[in-house]
Amino acid sequence: MAKTFSLNKKQINLLEKLSQAMAISGNEGEVRSIVLEEIRPYIKDYQVDSLGNLLVTKTGSSKNRLKVMLAAHMDEAGFMIAADDGDGIFRFEISGGIDLRQLPGKSVLVGKEHIPGVIGARPIHLTTSSDRQNKIPLNNLRIDIGPGANTIKPGDQAVFATTFQHVGPSLIGKALDDRLGIAVLINLIKNSPPNIDLQAAFTVQEETGLRGARVAAFTFKPDLAFVVDSTPAKDLPAWDESENLTYNTRLGAGPAIYTADGSTLSDPRLIRLLVQTAEKARIPYQLRQPGGGGTDAGAIHKQAGGIPSVSVSIPGRYAHTPVGLARVSDFLHTIDLLKATLLSIHPEILAQERS
Amino acid sequence: MKSLIQKLTETFSPSGYEQDIRNVIRAEIEPLVDEIRVDPLGTLIARKGKVGKNGKRIMLAGHMDEIGLIATHIDENGFIRFSAIGGVYPHTLLGGRVRFVNGVSGVIGGERITDLGKTLTISQLFIDVGASNPKDCPIKTGDVAAFVRPFFDMGDRMVAKSMDDRIGCLVMIEALRSLKSSPHEIYFAFTTQEEVGLRGATASAFGIDPEIGLSLDVTGTGDTPKSRKMEVSLGKGPAIKIKDGGMLSDPRVVQWMIRTAEKSKIPYQREVLEAGTTDATAIQLTRSGVPVGCISIPCRYIHSPSEMVDTKDVQNAIKLLTALLSALISL
Numbered sequence: 001m002a003k004t005f006s007l008n009k010k011q012i013n014l015l016e017k018l019s020q021a022m023a024i025s026g027n028e029g030e031v032r033s034i035v036l037e038e039i040r041p042y043i044k045d046y047q048v049d050s051l052g053n054l055l056v057t058k059t060g061s062s063k064n065r066l067k068v069m070l071a072a073h074m075d076e077a078g079f080m081i082a083a084d085d086g087d088g089i090f091r092f093e094i095s096g097g098i099d100l101r102q103l104p105g106k107s108v109l110v111g112k113e114h115i116p117g118v119i120g121a122r123p124i125h126l127t128t129s130s131d132r133q134n135k136i137p138l139n140n141l142r143i144d145i146g147p148g149a150n151t152i153k154p155g156d157q158a159v160f161a162t163t164f165q166h167v168g169p170s171l172i173g174k175a176l177d178d179r180l181g182i183a184v185l186i187n188l189i190k191n192s193p194p195n196i197d198l199q200a201a202f203t204v205q206e207e208t209g210l211r212g213a214r215v216a217a218f219t220f221k222p223d224l225a226f227v228v229d230s231t232p233a234k235d236l237p238a239w240d241e242s243e244n245l246t247y248n249t250r251l252g253a254g255p256a257i258y259t260a261d262g263s264t265l266s267d268p269r270l271i272r273l274l275v276q277t278a279e280k281a282r283i284p285y286q287l288r289q290p291g292g293g294g295t296d297a298g299a300i301h302k303q304a305g306g307i308p309s310v311s312v313s314i315p316g317r318y319a320h321t322p323v324g325l326a327r328v329s330d331f332l333h334t335i336d337l338l339k340a341t342l343l344s345i346h347p348e349i350l351a352q353e354r355s
Numbered sequence: 356m357k358s359l360i361q362k363l364t365e366t367f368s369p370s371g372y373e374q375d376i377r378n379v380i381r382a383e384i385e386p387l388v389d390e391i392r393v394d395p396l397g398t399l400i401a402r403k404g405k406v407g408k409n410g411k412r413i414m415l416a417g418h419m420d421e422i423g424l425i426a427t428h429i430d431e432n433g434f435i436r437f438s439a440i441g442g443v444y445p446h447t448l449l450g451g452r453v454r455f456v457n458g459v460s461g462v463i464g465g466e467r468i469t470d471l472g473k474t475l476t477i478s479q480l481f482i483d484v485g486a487s488n489p490k491d492c493p494i495k496t497g498d499v500a501a502f503v504r505p506f507f508d509m510g511d512r513m514v515a516k517s518m519d520d521r522i523g524c525l526v527m528i529e530a531l532r533s534l535k536s537s538p539h540e541i542y543f544a545f546t547t548q549e550e551v552g553l554r555g556a557t558a559s560a561f562g563i564d565p566e567i568g569l570s571l572d573v574t575g576t577g578d579t580p581k582s583r584k585m586e587v588s589l590g591k592g593p594a595i596k597i598k599d600g601g602m603l604s605d606p607r608v609v610q611w612m613i614r615t616a617e618k619s620k621i622p623y624q625r626e627v628l629e630a631g632t633t634d635a636t637a638i639q640l641t642r643s644g645v646p647v648g649c650i651s652i653p654c655r656y657i658h659s660p661s662e663m664v665d666t667k668d669v670q671n672a673i674k675l676l677t678a679l680l681s682a683l684i685s686l
Contacts, residue, residue, distance in 0.1 A: 245428050245436050246478070259497030260425055260440070265371030265548060271497070287496040290425040291438050306395035306558030354397035354547075355374040 005169065005329040011183075012166050014038060018182055019164040019173035022109060024078035024095040024157040025208040028052050031074040035182060035202050039189050053216045054202040058192040064347050069199045069222035069307070070188060070338075071213050071296045072181030072229065073206030076174070077320045078159040079108065081143070081152060088117075088145045092158060094138065096207030101135050102321045107161040108143055111152045116161060117145035160322035169252075169328055176324040177230035178206070180314045180331055184228045187335050193343045206296055210263070213296035217303040223350060224270060224308040226338065227297040230326065231256055231288055231313035247289065249315035252327050254284030255334040258311040261291065263298025267308035268355045274310065277341045283333050288313060308350065312338065356669075357513065359383065360525055361506040364515035369423025369501045370440050370548045372456045373397050376419045380524060380545050387531050388543070398559040399545040403531060409683050410538035414565035414645075415676075416556050416634035417523030417572065418549030421516070422658055423501040424453060424482070426494050433486030435461065435494055439477060441550030446474040447659045453500040459484055459493045460503065504660040511666055512589070518662035520549065522652050522669060523571035530676040537680050546634055556634035560641035567608065567646055567684065568638030571676070573662070574599075574628050574651035585628070587653050590665040592622030593672035596649035601632025602639055607686035608648035612679065619678045621671050626651050646686060650676060 007015070014034075021030040032054050036046070039056065047055040054074070059065075077096030084090055090110070094100075104121030119141055122131075143158060164173035171180070185200055192198045199220040204212035206229075217225065235250040249256040257274050258266050278285040301309035314334050316326040368376035377399050385391055388401040399419070406412055422441035429435055451463045461484035465475045482500070486492035504516040515521075527543050542563045547555030549572075560568065574594050577585030587594050595612045596604050616623040628651075635647040652672050655663040 243430055245430060247428075260371065260499075263552075265440075265551060265554075268372065289427040290497055291427060301396065302554050302557040303561075304558075305562035306398070306555075308395050350395075353374065353377070353393045354395070355372060 005332050007166065007328055014186070015171060015179070015183055016164040018179035019175055022114060022157060022159045023075050024080065024159065025075040025205045027157045028074040028204045031179070031182065032202065035074070035186060038186050042190050049215060049219060051212050051215055052204040053212045055216060055219060056189060056200045058189060058198040058200070060196050061194040065195060065197050066223040066345055066347055066350070067199055067220065068196045068342065068345060069201060069217065069220050069225040069300065070185055071201040071203050071216065071225065071227045071300065072185045073178045073203045073212070073296060074182060075204055075207050076159065076177070077207050078157055079143070081110065081154050081156045081158065083154055084152070085142065087147045088150060090143045090152060092143050096320070098320050100138060103141055104136050106322050108158045109161045110143060110145055110158040111156040113151065115145050115150060115152065117143045117158070120144045162323050171326045171328060171331065172323060174323060176316045176326050177319045180230050180316070180326060181228035184331070184335050184338065188338060188342065191339060196342060196345050198342070203296055210294065210296050210299035214299035214303060217300040217307060221304045222307060225297065225300045227295045227300065227309065227311040228334065228338065229295045229311055229313045230316045230319065231293065232319045233315040233317050248291070249286055249288050249313065251315050251317060252329060253286040253315070254330060255337050256286050256288040256313045256315050258288050258295070258313070259290050261293045261295065263294030264301055264309060264311065266297070266310040269349060269352065270308055270310035273344065273349060274312065274337065274341055277344050278337055281336070281340045283337045283340065285337060308354065356525070356529060357508055359528070360513060360515070360522065363521035363525055364506050364517050367454050367456065367501040368419060368421060369456070369499045370420040370551045372499050373419045373547045377545065380419065380528065383528050384531055384543065394559050394562055396555045396558045397547040398555045400559060400563065401543040403534070403541045403543065404537050404539055406540040407538040410540060411566045411684055412540045412564070413680070414542045414544055414560060414563045414568045414638055415527055416544045416546050416568065416570045416638060417527045418520045418546045418555070418634060419524060420547050420550055421501055421519070422550050423499055426496055426498045428496060429489040429492045429494065431488065433488045433492045435482040435484065435492065437477070437482055440499060442658050444658060445477050445480065448480055449475060451660060452503040453482060454503050455494055455498050455500040457493070457498060461500070502660045512663055513666060514661050514663045516660045516662065518654055518664050519573045519657050520571070522573060522654070522664055526571050526650070526652065526669065526672045526676055529673040530680065533673065533677045534680055538683055539680060541680060549634055553634055553637040556637040557641070560638040560645070564642060565638065565645055568635055569647065570633040570635035570638070570649045572633040572649060572651060573654035573657055573664070574626055575631070575657055576653045576655055579655055587624050587626050589653050589655060589663070590667060591624050593668055593675050594624045594626035594651035594653055596626045596628070596651050599628040599632045600630040601636040602647070604635070604648045605646035608646050611684060611686060612648055612650070612675070615678050616675055619674065621675050621678065623675065624653070
């Protein structure tokens with residue numbers, strides 16, 4: 001019988017709040033408030049550093065504890081208002097990586113008050129077939145919130161207006177990259193193990209170049225680091241039914257352990273630790289296909305004389321589009337894997353040199 | 356010297372997996388240094404001497420890693436798809452042989468060539484280790500491999516895979532051997548992950564906190580048919596780097612190197628490299644900034660399985676580095 005994976009009401013509410021929060025790079029306040037509200041009862045104190053990273057340490061109780069950093073990023077790819085054209089029409093820039101083809105005709109929310117708007121597109125009636133061959137350049141796109149008094153100013157943020165949904169085995173919503181990672185980290189703070197000092201970093205500006213993690217790692221100077229992110233899955237079958245050789249990750253196959261991406265060659269000792277822990281505890285896992293892309297580990301591992309680092313991601317389809325899709329099972333197995341791994345950490349894991 | 360070059364270049368250690376080459380180098384230098392350690396990213400750091408009167412804390416960096424391949428998928432017939440670690444040129448791959456870090460050997464095959472004028476891309480190539488399904492394949496996603504090509508001594512010239520940068524490591528080892536006395540505290544850093552972005556040196560430079568930094572690495576030449584325009588040739592001496600794609604050497608360091616070479620009658624060349632860079636770039640930008648330079652060993656066919664250096668250039672690079680480290684430095 002297939003095992004079913006379910007979330008309780010509180011978990012679903014938290015994921016909904018996180019997914020629907022508005023936090024482009026440099027504007028992570030909304031997510032930070034949600035996280036703080038959630039973890040307050042479980043922590044003694046916290047620090048918000050000069051870039052906006054939320055840093056929390058949970059000190060263990062055993063002797064000889066390693067300092068273990070866990071990082072997940074609060075920011076998402078979105079938009080920034082660039083100029084007011086009048087009548088509720090605004091020019092905008094893209095913040096982080098979004099495919100231009102995703103923009104026309106999409107609903108958005110703008111500014112602190114989450115004012116609804118739309119990235120307009122000319123209807124098919126008024127386009128020629130040659131118009132429709134080309135993608136619409138950013139210069140020709142506007143966010144339209146309609147006329148009337150508004151408080152929107154250049155510099156304000158906007159994100160896709162996507163309602164979070166929990167449908168059967170799936171989670172559907174925007175910014176699952178990396179709000180799922182944020183939810184994992186919140187869970188680990190609530191269940192922090194006694195054998196380590198857990199240094200949680202809810203980071204900023206990952207989508208614009210791993211900027212927050214870089215300074216957070218310097219502040220913590222941990223012995224080792226785990227990054228929890230969400231990585232794209234391109235796991236649909238090929239149209240011609242040939243073998244899919246470039247899926248990156250697959251939904252439902254468990255947390256994706258990184259061996260190498262564009263910014264980090266994961267520490268082999270930590271890869272082994274994750275794989276052995278998963279196999280011992282019978283938690284499904286997959287090895288993400290080595291290739292491009294990057295996570296906060298890219299900044300962390302080079303910091304402060306070098307920090308052994310590895311990333312674990314929850315696979316998600318359609319990242320950086322208005323709506324992504326992930327599996328509840330992968331989310332829960334990521335929590336299971338990291339919990340079990342943190343519990344199995346002892347100082348000797350770093351006694352051996354990096355291979 | 357040549358037998359050590361053979362040993363260094365025939366060791367397999369792609370970026371991120373430098374354990375084997377580290378063990379080879381450690382065995383060579385351990386008796387010669389005062390302190391030796393391995394940092395969190397795997398860089399082997401050996402200290403020689405203590406800061407004497409007017410001496411400096413110097414970091415030398417030569418990278419142990421080499422370019423290679425990493426398995427991305429084992430297909431239903433046991434063929435291994437892969438991507439590159441570092442700057443791998445697809446046109447050097449077809450028909451080549453590789454060895455995985457776990458000891459498994461394979462050959463690189465390709466999909467059917469439909470246009471002889473076009474090079475296959477990496478996504479059209481695969482490694483065949485003799486398996487016929489994923490279950491029997493001894494390789495899994497994430498396993499790394501390096502190229503197989505034996506060392507070849509031509510007398511005045513030597514050819515091997517990974518001269519970049521085992522020859523820089525060799526120069527450091529031999530300078531350490533020939534160094535009689537020095538007023539300086541010298542850190543010989545055999546770094547990791549240079550080929551993927553100077554990552555090991557970035558971390559170790561912070562840890563060492565040097566006052567002067569020098570990298571030892573290979574540089575391209577302009578002396579082969581229809582090559583790039585470049586002043587550097589094989590056999591005309593080590594190159595003193597003035598500029599490369601990532602760094603402007605500190606002019607005071609360049610002058611110190613030139614003065615020393617001229618005083619010691621060591622031939623040298625002035626190097627301006629348009630693309631590519633070395634660990635010195637990472638050292639220069641560490642903490643509040645460090646004066647840096649680079650001794651380059653001219654090398655043909657860089658990032659191919661057959662990289663060629665000149666024997667006298669190597670000997671002269673050792674002499675130059677030894678002379679630089681032996682005397683007081685005033686920048």
